[in-house]
């Protein structure tokens with residue numbers, strides 16, 4: 001029944017909801033509000049294992065993007081340095097995107113896009129085999145993410161964010177998007193060759 005909402009899994013203070021592509025998960029946090037403000041767990045190895053996320057996360061990253069319309073991506077590390085990622089927004093708002101690059105996947109080349117914001121209390125889990133990127137939708141947006149393998153610059157690869165074959169509705173056009181020089185030169189999907 002395609003119209004039925006997918007059933008979320010729960011463990012502890014976390015809920016994981018499957019997305020239209022098999023693999024990525026939308027993880028919902030449980031904020032505890034009180035007179036001082038709020039508290040939330042953002043990662044628990046025990047609960048993530050119970051939700052089917054088996055990776056050990058070994059590196060935490062954080063980026064600040066000053067302007068709305070900043071695009072970072074689409075990035076991945078090639079095997080044997082491939083990374084699963086767990087992405088959340090500390091301040092501001094992003095459209096977070098993951099593109100399926102698993103050669104044997106029936107959804108190869110397709111993507112999921114999820115809006116993340118600090119106040120939404122949710123995160124995106126992206127398994128190995130996906131390219132990842134985001135567009136900021138507010139100024140001074142801070143994104144924090146965990147990675148399951150250490151940074152390996154020699155394995156750092158990417159895919160053009162605006163490749164028409166991907167058909168991603170970023171909400172920002174090529175004239176307005178703010179990109180790194182590196183990201184402006186990334187190849188299209190058809191030029192990539194098999195990675196995963």
Ligand SMILES: Cc1cn([C@H]2C[C@H](O)[C@@H](COP(=O)(O)OP(=O)(O)O[C@H]3O[C@@H](C)C(=O)[C@@H](O)[C@H]3O)O2)c(=O)[nH]c1=O
Pocket residue numbers: 061063072073075076085132133134151180182
């Ligand atoms: C990703 C990374 C970068 N760096 C350095 C390299 C460079 O001088 C500087 C900025 O790197 P980048 O331009 O690659 O940063 P950025 O464009 O923000 O790259 C990130 O984009 C998002 C979408 C991801 O998914 C991440 O995995 C990562 O690829 O930081 C590290 O030292 N460690 C790291 O893990």
